[in-house]
Amino acid sequence: MSKMLDYRRLRFIRVVSVRWRRRLTFLLGGLAVGASAVALAKLADWAQQAFALLLSESRYAALMVTPLGFALSVYLTISFFPNSQGSGIPQAIAARQLTEHAARERLVSIRIAIGKVLLTLLGLLCGASAGREGPTVQVGASVMFALGRMSPRRQPGLILAGAAAGVAAAFNTPLAGIVFGIEEMSRAYETRTSSLVIGAVIAAGLTSLALVGNYDYFGSSSTMLRNGTDWLAVPLCGIAGGLAGGAFSRLLIEVARGLPGRLGPLTKQYPLPFAAICGLGVALCGLASGDMVYGTGYAQVKSALETGSPLPQDFGVLKLAATALSAISGIPGGIFSPSLAVGAGIGTNVADLFSGAPLGAFMLLGMVSYFAGVVQAPITAFVIVTEMTDNHAMVVPLMAAALIAQATSRLLCPEGIYHALAKGFLAAHTAEAPAQRSPST
Incomplete structure (x- = not known):
């Protein structure tokens, strides 16, 4: 009887230990992701x-x-940092x-996280129209994955x-971080890990608050x-943003996936000249815009929202062109903030x-419409814009615009950009697996 009690006691201690180690991993990971997001x-x-x-x-x-x-x-x-290209x-x-x-x-490791940070900064340092929020997602996933070695499973x-946690800390938008995880990352609600994900988001959010204080990304707006x-x-913004x-x-x-004709193979065969040509295109867009389309676009949009001053008429078109050139060039960098600026x-x-x-x-309608048109995640789009501007009076029109934009976007692009691009990485793994299993010659 005593041996049975000792066995049950040891089993109980082991189960409790495993559970708390698991929870501690998520909480420590959230703290690390929050600190990384603030540092980036x-x-x-500065870049x-x-x-x-x-x-x-x-x-x-810039030329x-x-x-x-x-x-x-x-x-x-x-x-040095393969698989760190793009948003992450x-x-x-x-x-x-x-x-x-x-x-x-x-795809997610500390090495890639370091490269992602350094090369995202390099892109901004040379004028790329790119954001830091997408890279923060890959950095956050990499940090969590590395800390997972502490977990029994x-x-x-x-x-x-x-x-x-990366989205939550990057924008100071905890709700958007949770919604992004459900709608875009998993496309399902996982009850088994929901509380742990929320715990990580809270830890990342508290870390961001402790380091930079409470703030609204684009300032507080009461416009309606x-x-x-x-x-x-x-509907006008929804259709225009969705099509764009x-x-x-x-x-x-x-x-x-590779452009048709000779152009596709050439861009793959000569990636450095292609990147330089894209960079030249970005510089020309910058000159045409009066130096307004470089970087994330955050400063320009925040100033316009706070002062009520309109952006230049060609800002959206030139920012879209500069962001597209930056994205297809192959440099690491995100499209979150630039997309909001285009919108x-x-x-x-x-x-x-x-x-x-x-x-x-x-402007808020344009932001949520274009962003929903790009990522085809309407709930994330209107939640993130609402949280970033602290404007709850616009929730209903933002929701409607996001849904219209998603439906319109699918006329040109049947699948959301992130999941479509993810298939490319999965296909690359599938192609590598047989080669790794085959005997060397």
Whole structure:
């Protein structure tokens, strides 16, 4: 009898220990992801300020610095940090779907996280139209995956938690982080890991609050639609943003899969010259815009929302072009913030069609519409814009615009960009697996 009691006691202690080690892994991971997100945000601001200082000396310096910087970034990506290109969200999605530990480690690891941070900063330092939020997702997934070695069981829930915590800490939007994890990363509600994911998001959010304080990403906005006529902007922005977002996503997916004809093989065979050409295109967009489309676009949109000053008429188009060129070049960098900036430009253009339109409200509609058109995740789109602006008066029109944009986007791009690109990483793993299993010759 005493031996049976001792066995049960030891078994109980072992089970409790495993559970608490698991929970501790998620909480420590959340703290680490929050600190990483804040560090990347600060460094990204400094990188953009350094590039702005260069432009203050000579606007035309971008014609040399940006192409060379793009080529250098792609060289370092290929040579030292493979699978760190792009936003990083497709890699995190693909890693969740893989079952082999080694296969996941090729997509999310501390080595890739370090490369992601360094090369994202390099892109911003040379004027890329890129964001830091997507890279924060891959960094968060990588940190969580590495900490998973402490856990008795290696779980895909760690990658999901790291990605959700990355979004929450990058934007100071905890609800958006959770919604992003459910809608975009997993596309399902997993009751088994939901409390652990929320715990990681809370830990990341508290870390961000402790380091930089409480803030709204784009400031606090109380703007709202005034009357029935203003509500016509909801379908207009939804359709315009959805079409533009769908076209953008379709372009990135087609380039990733390989353009038809001779152009596709050439871009794969000569990635450095192709990156330099894309960098030159970004520099030309920058010159045409008066140096407004470089970087994340955060400063321009925040200023327009706070002051009520309209963005230039060509801002949305040039920002979209610069972001597309940055994304297809192969450099590490996200599309979150640039997409919101493009959407703000679209909202500004739609506002010109209305007399005395509330510019801020139209910009928010454009932001959520274009973002929903790109990622085809409408709930994440309106939640993230609502949280970033602390504007709850616009929830209903933002929801409607996001749903219209998603439906419109699917006319041009049947699948969301992140999951479509994730299939490319999964296909690459499938192609590598037989070669690794076959005997060497």
